[in-house]
Structures are given as structure tokens and as C-alpha cells.
Amino acid sequence: MTSVDQRKLLLTTFIRQIWDDGEADAADGYIAETYTIHHDPGDPWEGRTLDRSGFKDRVRESRAAFPDQRFDIQGLFAEGDSVVMTWLWNGTHRGDLAGFPATGRLIHMSGATVYMFDSEDRLTGHWQITDRLGVLQQLQRPLPYVHLRSPGVRD
């Protein structure tokens, strides 16, 4: 297997195990001693370099609002030290998210992420764009109209 194929396989497994299934402690098998969030508008950790413990905290805190989240990988594009992943995503909104209490809604999102690797095929960071306005619009949309009989009216 070439290094490119190896990195794509590693990245796919990383997404499944860490981000879909939430096994934060398994990050030790994928990331370098530090992991840098180079660019990620809206991410509370944007611009920070995390050690492995910090990375695991980010996974746990990020997943808390959407514990059943799933990534649907659309494409993987490898060049140099990087693999770019384009993706769709969905998750049920079960916890607080930036001031929005849980709505129980199934939220959809899409994004693109450049993952950087070191010479030992370990992840060292990412550069990411997500369609966060799409998420906000789904959280803000009105609840469906339900016709309720007034409690003051009796048959």
C-alpha cells in the first residue's frame, strides 16, 4: 500500500472511530504529540495547538451536542503532506450548542477539511470550512405548527 493509500485509510478510520463513534482515547493511535487547528471559523479551538489530552477534550466537548453524529465522506484528495476530505454530516441535536438548547432536530451540515500528516503518518492539524450558517438556519427555523385545543374549552 502506498503512503497515500495508507493515509486515506487512516483518515477514514480516524473519522469513524474518533468523530462518529466518540472513542476519544483512541486518538493516541492517530495524532502526533500536538495537533493545530490552523483555520476553522466558528470552532472554539481555532488557532490553538493542543496536546493529546486537549485534543480528546475537544472531541468530547464537540460531540456532546450531537452524540449520534455521522460523517459521510464525499471525496479524499491527497497531495504532499495533506489529504483533503469533503464531507456531508448529520446528527441529532441533543445538547447545548452555542446558546441553543437541545431541539431534538436532525441537523445536516457539509464541509471540507485539509488534514496534515507528519513523516510517520500521524495527524498534526487541520484547515477547515464548514457551512455553519446552514446549521444556524436549521436551529432557528420555527417549530411545526400544532393545533392545540384551548385548555379552557370543554366538550
Next chain:
Amino acid sequence: MTSVDQRKLLLTTFIRQIWDDGEADAADGYIAETYTIHHDPGDPWEGRTLDRSGFKDRVRESRAAFPDQRFDIQGLFAEGDSVVMTWLWNGTHRGDLAGFPATGRLIHMSGATVYMFDSEDRLTGHWQITDRLGVLQQLQRPLPYVHLRSPGVRD
């Protein structure tokens, strides 16, 4: 020059000439007979396949709100029939944008775009994510406070 290098050079020139400088008619030299916007949340043309005339209309209408817009290419990642471009962008808000009249503000944005090529190195479409919430937040932020004397008060 390899086909990969050729495509990166073509894409860089396409961005400069068509999107930065607004030479919409020059698109004939870059795109195939049709161009498909596969995924581009918030883009009015999302999901459509345009002929060259339709593509030029999209360039003109998209640029109208930001006539001095500039892309700052961050990375190019080629694999298979695609080149992924990560980018920063800025432009002065000089025309209507989705209900926002011109503010004169310098707006910043970032995004990632997968550009697809055919066997003749012509562009056939894209898959794109932009941070449109970031743009909305810059358009919506309050104007700077200016202390105005009431017109009813005279010296």
C-alpha cells in the same frame, strides 16, 4: 509540465482573470460546454448545469456586489480529475447582496472548492463550501457610533 501542474496553473489563471478581474467572456478559454454547480450552499445556482452563456451571467451577477474582490489561494491539491483549492477572499461591499444594500465595508471570507476537469483540461464544475455565516456577521454588525448633533439644536 505535467497535467497536474498544467491544471494548477490553469486554475490559478482562471481565478485571477475571471473571478478577480471579472473578464467573464474569457471563460470560453477555461470551461467545457457545460459547467455544473454540484454543491455550494447559499449559491443561487446550486444544483444547476450552466452553458457558457449562463456561466458568464453567474460571474457577472456574483461579482456585482463586490467588484474589487480578490482571492488569496492558500493551497492546491490535485488528485484524479480534480484540483481542490483552499482560499481566503476579500471585497468591498458595493452592491445589493441577498437583501443587504451596499455598506462600503471590506468583507472577508474563506472557503474550499473542488474543481473538476475533463480530459482536455477544461473545467466541468465544482463542489464548494464557503463560510457564509462569517459574511453575514460582518454585514449585520452595528455601524460605528457617531455622535450627531440633533438638527433641532442651534448654536
